[in-house]
Amino acid sequence: MPSLSSRLTLPVFFLAVLAIFCLIAPNFASAGNFENLMAGYAFIGILAIGQSFPILLRGIDLSVGAILALVGMCIFDLSLMFGVPGWAILPLALLVGTLAGVVNGLMVTVLRLSPFIATLASLAAYRGLVYAISGRQLVPELSTKPITDRWITGFETYFDLTRVLGLKGVVKLPWVPLSFLILLGTLLVFHVLLAHTRFGRDLYAIGGNPEAARLAGIKVGRLTVAAYAISGLCAAIAAILLVARLTTSTEGLGEGIELTAIAAAVIGGFSLTGGTGRLLGSVIGTFLLGIVLIGLTQMGISPFVQQILTGLILLVAVGNDRLQTLRADRQRARALGEVPA
Amino acid sequence: MAHHDDDQPMTGRRAVLKALTLAPAAAAGASAGMFGSIDVKTGRPIMTRAAAQDGERVKMAFIQWMPHTVPNAWSQGIAEVLGTQNVIDYELLDGQGKVEVQVSLMDTLINDGTSVIFLQPIDSVALAPSIAKAKREGIAVITLNIDATEPHAAHVEMNHYYGAMEIARVMGEKMGGAGKVAILNAPPGIIIRDQRTNGFVEGMAKHHPGIEIVADQVADWDRKKAQDVLNTILAATPDLGGVYGVNDSMALGAVDVAKEKGLLGKMVIFGNDGEKDALASIEASELTGTQYTDVFQQGRFAAAAATVLATGLVSADAFGQQGRVLMPYLIATADNVGQIQPNQRW
Numbered sequence: 001m002p003s004l005s006s007r008l009t010l011p012v013f014f015l016a017v018l019a020i021f022c023l024i025a026p027n028f029a030s031a032g033n034f035e036n037l038m039a040g041y042a043f044i045g046i047l048a049i050g051q052s053f054p055i056l057l058r059g060i061d062l063s064v065g066a067i068l069a070l071v072g073m074c075i076f077d078l079s080l081m082f083g084v085p086g087w088a089i090l091p092l093a094l095l096v097g098t099l100a101g102v103v104n105g106l107m108v109t110v111l112r113l114s115p116f117i118a119t120l121a122s123l124a125a126y127r128g129l130v131y132a133i134s135g136r137q138l139v140p141e142l143s144t145k146p147i148t149d150r151w152i153t154g155f156e157t158y159f160d161l162t163r164v165l166g167l168k169g170v171v172k173l174p175w176v177p178l179s180f181l182i183l184l185g186t187l188l189v190f191h192v193l194l195a196h197t198r199f200g201r202d203l204y205a206i207g208g209n210p211e212a213a214r215l216a217g218i219k220v221g222r223l224t225v226a227a228y229a230i231s232g233l234c235a236a237i238a239a240i241l242l243v244a245r246l247t248t249s250t251e252g253l254g255e256g257i258e259l260t261a262i263a264a265a266v267i268g269g270f271s272l273t274g275g276t277g278r279l280l281g282s283v284i285g286t287f288l289l290g291i292v293l294i295g296l297t298q299m300g301i302s303p304f305v306q307q308i309l310t311g312l313i314l315l316v317a318v319g320n321d322r323l324q325t326l327r328a329d330r331q332r333a334r335a336l337g338e339v340p341a
Numbered sequence: 342m343a344h345h346d347d348d349q350p351m352t353g354r355r356a357v358l359k360a361l362t363l364a365p366a367a368a369a370g371a372s373a374g375m376f377g378s379i380d381v382k383t384g385r386p387i388m389t390r391a392a393a394q395d396g397e398r399v400k401m402a403f404i405q406w407m408p409h410t411v412p413n414a415w416s417q418g419i420a421e422v423l424g425t426q427n428v429i430d431y432e433l434l435d436g437q438g439k440v441e442v443q444v445s446l447m448d449t450l451i452n453d454g455t456s457v458i459f460l461q462p463i464d465s466v467a468l469a470p471s472i473a474k475a476k477r478e479g480i481a482v483i484t485l486n487i488d489a490t491e492p493h494a495a496h497v498e499m500n501h502y503y504g505a506m507e508i509a510r511v512m513g514e515k516m517g518g519a520g521k522v523a524i525l526n527a528p529p530g531i532i533i534r535d536q537r538t539n540g541f542v543e544g545m546a547k548h549h550p551g552i553e554i555v556a557d558q559v560a561d562w563d564r565k566k567a568q569d570v571l572n573t574i575l576a577a578t579p580d581l582g583g584v585y586g587v588n589d590s591m592a593l594g595a596v597d598v599a600k601e602k603g604l605l606g607k608m609v610i611f612g613n614d615g616e617k618d619a620l621a622s623i624e625a626s627e628l629t630g631t632q633y634t635d636v637f638q639q640g641r642f643a644a645a646a647a648t649v650l651a652t653g654l655v656s657a658d659a660f661g662q663q664g665r666v667l668m669p670y671l672i673a674t675a676d677n678v679g680q681i682q683p684n685q686r687w
Binding site for chain 2: 026027030032033036039040043131140143144145146156242245246247248250251252253254255256257293294297298300303304
């Protein structure tokens with residue numbers, strides 16, 4: 001269990017960065033900006049939550065961007081090519097994403113492929129499948145037609161927080177996007193699952209030491225598949241939110257977004273060596289990246305410098321993770337009397 | 342000014358010269374209300390968000406698809422015109438080839454008090470909600486090359502379809518009206534890919550029905566990938582007589598292969614865009630030709646309209662109809678490439 005100080009490091013750093021941009025970036029501290037931040041990064045936060053599960057098990061899911069595109073294209077095809085109503089599309093979309101995750105999990109457990117190779121292969125395969133089933137190619141005139149089904153576009157809804165709290169005329173608060181509330185709901189559900197159930201404790205145990213977990217009777221294979229399934233499910237939820245925001249889907253949707261999700265999870269405290277991390281950290285990591293990118297854009301900083309800074313933040317997070325691991329190893333060694341105090 | 346449907350292809354120097362005259366015409370059209378409207382009660386132009394309060398600086402930004410010679414040249418043309426105004430702050434933003442990034446940048450610019458957004462949309466539908474949001478805030482959006490389904494202030498594009506038809510006509514003539522051709526294509530899902538491909542295919546069918554298109558392979562806009570793809574095609578079709586790359590990078594990849602296999606002069610190779618490396622390759626008698634567009638000028642047209650919209654008391658939120666500029670072009674070959682001046686090469 002990490003110490004209180006190490007658990008507070010990220011939230012304090014996040015608040016410090018937020019405060020700095022509020023002070024120096026023009027128009028940053030505005031209701032509209034926070035609304036954009038919530039709407040623009042909610043789906044990435046959900047992807048980061050999903051990505052946290054394979055990372056917790058010393059794995060990785062490189063295919064989340066491709067799963068997102070696959071689910072997005074399924075929604076596009078079902079809605080525009082086949083006229084399926086949105087209420088029927090939504091469960092199908094979640095099912096497609098979850099199944100894609102299950103396939104990843106089976107490749108890792110049954111075929112015993114390394115998670116990197118397995119999900120790299122599925123990244124290519126799922127992306128290829130997106131092109132193969134693309135309604136935009138099969139029926140080209142659909143490529144300029146938006147999805148209008150309210151069951152889907154309804155996810156791009158905003159709530160007037162100022163009015164709800166009865167603060168009209170007192171303060172202008174950002175409108176809260178439904179996608180952000182869904183992010184909070186997803187966080188709550190999976191946090192409870194991870195922190196307060198046997199399932200979650202077993203996942204931490206597998207991430208800490210898979211062999212010891214197996215010897216302790218934990219169904220390592222089954223839980224590994226479940227972790228990748230959750231990652232796929234989260235990609236499906238993210239796809240629904242993104243399609244609602246764009247009113248369409250494209251073959252290239254979510255390309256490269258797996259790296260952002262991985263970065264958010266690592267910045268949030270999930271160690272690539274497995275066994276540690278909290279989902280709230282992944283969400284904070286997501287919004288930290290969002291704040292930096294939006295703030296630097298508003299300051300007119302070159303996009304190339306933005307990418308360098310994002311890389312540096314990731315480097316600091318990984319460096320911090322490495323330091324924590326080394327410190328823990330040293331403390332363990334001291335406790336065992338292998339190193340002089 | 343021309344609409345896509347009724348425009349006819351132009352060739353030769355006249356087309357390039359005409360392009361030079363269109364920038365002031367674009368500005369004049371805009372100032373005459375083409376991109377805006379007049380308040381019917383007062384008879385005065387409706388003001389945009391930015392329309393010029395004294396001493397206030399005006400923000401404009403260009404969200405490109407991703408860094409590439411074409412948007413870089415647009416941006417140079419835009420910056421050149423806006424730089425003369427002295428009240429405009431301009432920045433170039435990178436969409437990283439991702440619709441979700443472009444949407445996020447649009448949101449940021451809308452919130453940041455930007456007056457005019459130049460946009461090279463990755464997708465015509467996906468950016469439409471963001472454009473609608475910008476319009477609600479009184480922000481003028483000017484698209485470059487790829488149109489959006491949501492009507493907006495203006496659209497300035499290369500003549501993809503008719504230019505590709507004209508490439509097919511000239512290429513067919515160079516091939517003597519017979520032989521086999523391969524297309525090195527972009528990945529699917531992009532409108533300009535379809536326009537450049539369909540124009541070429543239909544142009545061949547119309548002007549040179551004796552020429553057979555034997556391959557249409559994706560080479561990802563990329564020179565190296567084009568080399569690999571063409572090597573594969575040549576293995577299956579050693580008597581290939583011509584290659585059309587839907588951009589110059591892929592056509593130059595085909596030139597690399599032709600050099601390596603001793604096919605230079607035996608194979609007719611055309612590109613599309615007209616970047617300076619392609620023009621140099623034509624002058625070196627390697628690349629047969631390309632569709633040249635003065636991309637600096639395209640950026641200047643967009644900037645001229647933007648300047649009027651932002652500082653000329655013309656409305657951005659009540660457009661009667663979307664302004665549209667279709668760029669003139671030149672099918673550049675060894676016969677006429679010398680007409681393109683150094684300062685027109687990008």
